[in-house]
Amino acid sequence: MTDSGFPQRLAALNAEYARCIDDDRMEAWPEFFFERCLYKITTAENHRNGFEAGIIYADSKAMLKDRVSALREANVYERQRYRHIVGGPAIIAEERHVVRTESPFLVTRIMRDGRMDLFATGKYIDAVGEDADGALRFVERIVVCDSARFDTLVALPL
Amino acid sequence: MTDSGFPQRLAALNAEYARCIDDDRMEAWPEFFFERCLYKITTAENHRNGFEAGIIYADSKAMLKDRVSALREANVYERQRYRHIVGGPAIIAEERHVVRTESPFLVTRIMRDGRMDLFATGKYIDAVGEDADGALRFVERIVVCDSARFDTLVALPL
Amino acid sequence: MTDSGFPQRLAALNAEYARCIDDDRMEAWPEFFFERCLYKITTAENHRNGFEAGIIYADSKAMLKDRVSALREANVYERQRYRHIVGGPAIIAEERHVVRTESPFLVTRIMRDGRMDLFATGKYIDAVGEDADGALRFVERIVVCDSARFDTLVALPL
Numbered sequence: 001m002t003d004s005g006f007p008q009r010l011a012a013l014n015a016e017y018a019r020c021i022d023d024d025r026m027e028a029w030p031e032f033f034f035e036r037c038l039y040k041i042t043t044a045e046n047h048r049n050g051f052e053a054g055i056i057y058a059d060s061k062a063m064l065k066d067r068v069s070a071l072r073e074a075n076v077y078e079r080q081r082y083r084h085i086v087g088g089p090a091i092i093a094e095e096r097h098v099v100r101t102e103s104p105f106l107v108t109r110i111m112r113d114g115r116m117d118l119f120a121t122g123k124y125i126d127a128v129g130e131d132a133d134g135a136l137r138f139v140e141r142i143v144v145c146d147s148a149r150f151d152t153l154v155a156l157p158l
Numbered sequence: 159m160t161d162s163g164f165p166q167r168l169a170a171l172n173a174e175y176a177r178c179i180d181d182d183r184m185e186a187w188p189e190f191f192f193e194r195c196l197y198k199i200t201t202a203e204n205h206r207n208g209f210e211a212g213i214i215y216a217d218s219k220a221m222l223k224d225r226v227s228a229l230r231e232a233n234v235y236e237r238q239r240y241r242h243i244v245g246g247p248a249i250i251a252e253e254r255h256v257v258r259t260e261s262p263f264l265v266t267r268i269m270r271d272g273r274m275d276l277f278a279t280g281k282y283i284d285a286v287g288e289d290a291d292g293a294l295r296f297v298e299r300i301v302v303c304d305s306a307r308f309d310t311l312v313a314l315p316l
Numbered sequence: 317m318t319d320s321g322f323p324q325r326l327a328a329l330n331a332e333y334a335r336c337i338d339d340d341r342m343e344a345w346p347e348f349f350f351e352r353c354l355y356k357i358t359t360a361e362n363h364r365n366g367f368e369a370g371i372i373y374a375d376s377k378a379m380l381k382d383r384v385s386a387l388r389e390a391n392v393y394e395r396q397r398y399r400h401i402v403g404g405p406a407i408i409a410e411e412r413h414v415v416r417t418e419s420p421f422l423v424t425r426i427m428r429d430g431r432m433d434l435f436a437t438g439k440y441i442d443a444v445g446e447d448a449d450g451a452l453r454f455v456e457r458i459v460v461c462d463s464a465r466f467d468t469l470v471a472l473p474l
Binding site: 160163164169170172173174176206239242243244246264266271272273274275276281303 | 320323325360401403404405406407418420421422435437438439459460462463465
């Protein structure tokens with residue numbers, strides 16, 4: 001899978017993923033994942049200590065869709081905007097049908113009144129594979145946030 | 159135009175553009191555009207509502223050059239430095255002579271006394287084409303800022 | 317050296333470098349450099365004026381290793397985390413065995429209590445070459461920080 005075009009495809013996947021969230025097209029977000037998948041948001045400290053408890057945990061695309069529905073009902077997401085900047089990916093390992101990779105990210109939050117702040121930084125620890133059509137999707141995306149300080153009411157996807 | 163080397167050329171264009179502004183080589187900045195072009199800075203809210211009024215509006219390279227002259231005369235730009243970080247581009251559509259693409263950006267401002275702040279985040283909505291020499295230039299660059307809060311005195315290029 | 321795959325290799329080098337520091341694998345950091353090299357951290361103002369005095373200066377891999385040992389002894393690095401976001405590289409020039417390139421960077425700092433701030437922004441001015449195994453390493457990495465405000469006690473690698 002990791003031929004010469006692979007780093008570009010990976011960068012494009014990261015770009016589309018960020019754009020989906022930042023454009024508030026949340027209903028399309030679960031489509032970046034396989035039906036059976038692992039998505040969680042955790043902190044660097046929890047991740048290092050091997051603690052399972054994350055801020056968000058989902059092991060299927062159905063759970064991701066539920067998460068989006070909950071966010072829409074809570075109507076919490078619309079109050080602010082987010083902007084992801086994703087750094088270049090490092091390719092860690094290639095397994096049989098999966099490539100393991102890591103990318104740093106930074107997310108800013110823009111409040112309705114225009115105030116901006118650094119919302120989160122961290123790294124994505126990913127396992128990506130190709131679906132039946134040859135498109136890259138996430139088998140796993142572990143979002144490891146550098147800071148444990150979180151506005152937990154706003155548990156939106158990162 | 160979007161062969162396998164295109165994403166790299168696009169990333170290089172974004173890198174050169176950011177470097178030109180951050181190095182304060184503003185006189186070279188209009189050269190990233192075609193003679194007839196569209197450059198504007200607007201806000202997410204205005205863009206969504208289809209309002210024309212932007213913070214900066216120019217539809218020719220000559221207008222971009224005027225903008226630079228005005229900035230130099232106002233001597234306002236020299237008081238601070240900027241640093242652009244541009245995320246990976248998403249390729250949206252390919253038309254006959256133009257590729258439509260979007261890239262997220264983040265700009266920090268560094269004041270003379272060393273203070274740094276988040277100045278702007280947003281996305282570039284671009285249409286790029288090849289000039290007579292095969293170099294990529296902007297047919298359109300719409301700078302959509304996430305926040306409407308602006309130090310409008312400092313209407314420098316983004 | 318700058319064939320069609322070169323920009324990707326350069327982006328990968330930048331990604332691995334940032335990941336090494338942010339994962340606190342500092343002992344591996346000198347390996348990104350040749351035995352005889354130049355690494356320094358300076359400010360935009362000092363760099364423009366041609367002043368030699370930098371915040372960090374090292375002209376061999378041995379000096380970089382010493383720097384890491386000093387940091388570990390001071391035990392200062394462990395108190396906070398850092399996150400680098402490196403923008404796309406611009407290729408400036410190709411010389412006989414070296415490619416000159418520049419990349420913008422932004423580093424956030426995450427304190428133990430969870431507070432985050434913009435720590436530094438600037439650009440890497442690099443000269444990269446291939447080692448005997450064909451891997452890219454730094455002949456030079458000049459870290460030019462936009463701001464002169466520094467927590468000089470924390471003179472960690474950037």
